Amino acid sequence: PQMDPQIGGSSKRFMDFPYVSAPHRDLMVELVSTMESRLESSLLPCTLPQDVQYYHNHTGTAHACLHIRSGLKPSLIDFMLGSWLHCELPAGALNITSLSTYLSPLTDAPNFLMELIQSSPTSLVFILDLPPRKDLVLHPDYLQTFYEATQLNRHRQLLEKIPEVRPYSSSSLYIRFLVSPTAILVRIETGGTERMEEIVRHHVSSIAKEVLGTWLDWCACGERDMGEADRDYVAKRDRMIKQKTIEIDLGSSLPRLFGEEVAARVLAAIQEVFN
Amino acid sequence: PQMDPQIGGSSKRFMDFPYVSAPHRDLMVELVSTMESRLESSLLPCTLPQDVQYYHNHTGTAHACLHIRSGLKPSLIDFMLGSWLHCELPAGALNITSLSTYLSPLTDAPNFLMELIQSSPTSLVFILDLPPRKDLVLHPDYLQTFYEATQLNRHRQLLEKIPEVRPYSSSSLYIRFLVSPTAILVRIETGGTERMEEIVRHHVSSIAKEVLGTWLDWCACGERDMGEADRDYVAKRDRMIKQKTIEIDLGSSLPRLFGEEVAARVLAAIQEVFN
Numbered sequence: 001p002q003m004d005p006q007i008g009g010s011s012k013r014f015m016d017f018p019y020v021s022a023p024h025r026d027l028m029v030e031l032v033s034t035m036e037s038r039l040e041s042s043l044l045p046c047t048l049p050q051d052v053q054y055y056h057n058h059t060g061t062a063h064a065c066l067h068i069r070s071g072l073k074p075s076l077i078d079f080m081l082g083s084w085l086h087c088e089l090p091a092g093a094l095n096i097t098s099l100s101t102y103l104s105p106l107t108d109a110p111n112f113l114m115e116l117i118q119s120s121p122t123s124l125v126f127i128l129d130l131p132p133r134k135d136l137v138l139h140p141d142y143l144q145t146f147y148e149a150t151q152l153n154r155h156r157q158l159l160e161k162i163p164e165v166r167p168y169s170s171s172s173l174y175i176r177f178l179v180s181p182t183a184i185l186v187r188i189e190t191g192g193t194e195r196m197e198e199i200v201r202h203h204v205s206s207i208a209k210e211v212l213g214t215w216l217d218w219c220a221c222g223e224r225d226m227g228e229a230d231r232d233y234v235a236k237r238d239r240m241i242k243q244k245t246i247e248i249d250l251g252s253s254l255p256r257l258f259g260e261e262v263a264a265r266v267l268a269a270i271q272e273v274f275n
Numbered sequence: 276p277q278m279d280p281q282i283g284g285s286s287k288r289f290m291d292f293p294y295v296s297a298p299h300r301d302l303m304v305e306l307v308s309t310m311e312s313r314l315e316s317s318l319l320p321c322t323l324p325q326d327v328q329y330y331h332n333h334t335g336t337a338h339a340c341l342h343i344r345s346g347l348k349p350s351l352i353d354f355m356l357g358s359w360l361h362c363e364l365p366a367g368a369l370n371i372t373s374l375s376t377y378l379s380p381l382t383d384a385p386n387f388l389m390e391l392i393q394s395s396p397t398s399l400v401f402i403l404d405l406p407p408r409k410d411l412v413l414h415p416d417y418l419q420t421f422y423e424a425t426q427l428n429r430h431r432q433l434l435e436k437i438p439e440v441r442p443y444s445s446s447s448l449y450i451r452f453l454v455s456p457t458a459i460l461v462r463i464e465t466g467g468t469e470r471m472e473e474i475v476r477h478h479v480s481s482i483a484k485e486v487l488g489t490w491l492d493w494c495a496c497g498e499r500d501m502g503e504a505d506r507d508y509v510a511k512r513d514r515m516i517k518q519k520t521i522e523i524d525l526g527s528s529l530p531r532l533f534g535e536e537v538a539a540r541v542l543a544a545i546q547e548v549f550n
Binding site for chain 2: 135136137138140143147148153167173174176177178180181182236237240241244
């Protein structure tokens, strides 16, 4: 049934990543496939409405796919969320792809978070982190287990050696505090598109795959010994993060890019999964 | 009584800051004076042993002063700690000056922290922050009160516009997580000493004085409404920070620069104030 009028004749699919460069697309497909195949037994199918799995604005200048799979209950997985977004803006095309997975309160191990924000073919913001789920100041043992023993810092150090890479600072103080001390938050600016594709293929991809491997092996691998109070604390902190992340990130950008009506529909669908 | 043989004939005093440039010294003297005069009614005199207030190594290549004043009990102040350190190293002279004040569990407002690490006349690491005393992820209202409403981020943005300023990342993941999202953590590298003195006089000094003013007016200004559980939490978190900071920072650098014996004496005196 063609209830939803499609711009250009057909709906777009999540795994197509239709607007980004080949190495960028290859990376996203590999990360999502690895994540889904490793966590398959804990994941429910994506039950988002069709007009949230793919949505666009009235004029057809902005398109996006959203792919959310909730975790089975009980399992280690709260949900995984993948997305892409393409938007023609006066300054050029904006392309954002993201993949994140939140764990359940059966563990306090870090979540997984990756986002690639391409504001032009020669400018890319690369965000990759295992955001902590406890206050690291009060729990240095947690810092040791998940960040020091896993040597996550070496990826950051590798990237810093590439001349086109500069630190990136989120404009939101909350987001800035949410990430771990080993977070990769960089802006890559190249002289040409070929060099950008080379950096994505050789550096961004290998680092993202390694960090996902670390997360799957060390974080998404089993329950952690926690008391009832600990589980309540982690659940409360997770809820706060989900609420604030929507408010700061999507809550401000979606209405701007897709209009109030589309944004409200998409945000309501996300809220439903988050609650 | 001349029990402690002094290199060069006389002991050195904290407020002299004898080894740093004039603008660096002027800044430290002004910050310490402002801090002490504003908090005077809550501060006890410095009771450190003479050989901890000033200490040096056997060969006379490393000198340091330490100035710690505990807060009256009950008061908002846990302690204030000022220090300078001078060390002749093969690569050149290392000069560190610092000023920090920890608040008591009568408030959960942020502490004050400043450190200037000069590894050569043309290289300076500038650390300035009001480190939070709660988990900001769980308490966005705290972030709003102390970091957003105070517009602390603008100092960081001002500094980033100076071409000689680059971000600085502590090698300790724990220290990196301890600071707030508005923390100034930069390395300044200049072509000559005159330009460095200019940057210290015009930018570093004005920012440091403004942040100290913000801290005195917004943080060190009164009790905060907290339950018993909150006070216990803050006290526990503060203890952890003090313990880890000594372990990571002084515990590794002092033995290297001053020898085991001097380091043990100084660390024991600091531990006594911290407990």
